[in-house]
Amino acid sequence: MHIADTTILVTGANRGIGQALVTEALARGAGRVYAGMREPLAHPDPRVTPVRMDITDAAQVQAAARDIGELDILVNNAGIALYDDLSDRAALDRQLAVNLFGPYAVTQAFLPALTRSRGAIVNNLSLNAFAPMPVIPAYSVSKAAAFSLTQSLRALLAGRGVRVHAVLTGPTDTDMTRGYDIPKVSAASVARAIFDGVEHEEEEIFPDPMSASVADSWRNGATKALERQLAASVAA
Numbered sequence: 001m002h003i004a005d006t007t008i009l010v011t012g013a014n015r016g017i018g019q020a021l022v023t024e025a026l027a028r029g030a031g032r033v034y035a036g037m038r039e040p041l042a043h044p045d046p047r048v049t050p051v052r053m054d055i056t057d058a059a060q061v062q063a064a065a066r067d068i069g070e071l072d073i074l075v076n077n078a079g080i081a082l083y084d085d086l087s088d089r090a091a092l093d094r095q096l097a098v099n100l101f102g103p104y105a106v107t108q109a110f111l112p113a114l115t116r117s118r119g120a121i122v123n124n125l126s127l128n129a130f131a132p133m134p135v136i137p138a139y140s141v142s143k144a145a146a147f148s149l150t151q152s153l154r155a156l157l158a159g160r161g162v163r164v165h166a167v168l169t170g171p172t173d174t175d176m177t178r179g180y181d182i183p184k185v186s187a188a189s190v191a192r193a194i195f196d197g198v199e200h201e202e203e204e205i206f207p208d209p210m211s212a213s214v215a216d217s218w219r220n221g222a223t224k225a226l227e228r229q230l231a232a233s234v235a236a
Contacts, residue, residue: 001073001119001120001198001199001201002028003025003028003029003030003073003195003198004028004029004030004031005030006030006072006073007030007031007033007034007068007070007071007072007073007117008025008032008033008034008071008073008074008075009034009051009071009074009075009110010022010025010033010034010036010075010077011036011037011053011075011078011102011106012037012055012077012078013037013077014035014037014038014039015174017124017169017174017190018035018037018078020186020190020191021075021077021191021195022035022043022048023188024188024195025195026047028195030047031047032047032049033047033049034049034050034051034068034071035048035049035051036051036064036078037050037051037053038052038054039052051064051067052064053106055076055103055105055106056098056101056102061105062109065109065110068110068113069113070113070116071113071114071117071119072114072120073121073122074106074107074110074114074119074122075122075124076102076103076107076122076123076124077124078102079098079124080094080095080098080139081136082094082095082138082139083135083136084137085137086137086138091138092138095138095141095142096138096141096142096145098142099139099142099143099145099146100142100145100146100149103123103146103149107121111157111162114162115157115161115162118160118161119162119163120162120163120164120165120198121150121153121157121162121163121164121165122165122198122205123147123150123167124194125143125146125150125166125167125169126139126140126168127169127170127214128143128144129144129147129168130144130147130168130214130218132144147166147168150164150166151166151227154231155230155231155234156234158231158234159234159235163201165202165203165204166203167194167197167205167207168204168205168206168207168211168214168218169190169207169208170208170209170210170211171183171184171185171208171210172190173186173187174187185209189208190207193206193207193208194207204224
């Protein structure tokens with residue numbers, strides 16, 4: 001798949017990696033980019049259409065699916081990360097609502113369009129899907145669940161010609177990581193790597209140096225081999 005001339009929806013497009021993904025899609029010649037966000041902002045490029053979309057609001061998600069109609073690539077990027085210690089069920093519920101059930105709802109709403117186009121779903125997850133960050137455990141739990149969702153969708157949708165990509169992002173310089181005094185990469189570089197991975201049809205995309213350090217061990221490891229083995233049962 002090439003980004004040029006495609007129609008793309010990016011959720012959480014108002015800042016950070018989402019905003020960078022919109023910019024990168026335009027640079028690669030996307031025909032139309034829908035920028036999903038809670039409060040739509042105007043964009044100077046006429047190829048960009050702002051879309052009001054709180055991914056936890058079922059009515060807004062369904063309205064967006066009706067208005068957009070045709071779609072080639074869905075990028076589930078919107079997410080939240082809250083400090084917690086797993087003592088507050090509400091913190092876990094909130095992050096599951098946004099980071100797991102939000103992408104699930106958006107994917108289901110746009111699945112008919114993606115099936116028609118034989119398109120792609122790109123779920124922006126986190127390295128914390130592999131290993132939890134102790135200061136944000138509920139976030140880590142939600143991203144691990146979203147990774148399992150991504151793997152399940154990949155197996156279930158392969159027969160429809162819909163590709164499903166998991167982005168295992170490391171520390172990126174965005175508002176979400178502002179409180180962390182650690183090395184970070186730019187959102188622009190992550191966006192470039194994400195679309196490179198989509199164009200190269202990589203099932204898991206490791207878009208930064210920290211995530212790339214585990215790429216080979218994941219792709220050639222027993223867990224990935226087991227995923228492929230179990231996915232084959234769906235095809236059978």
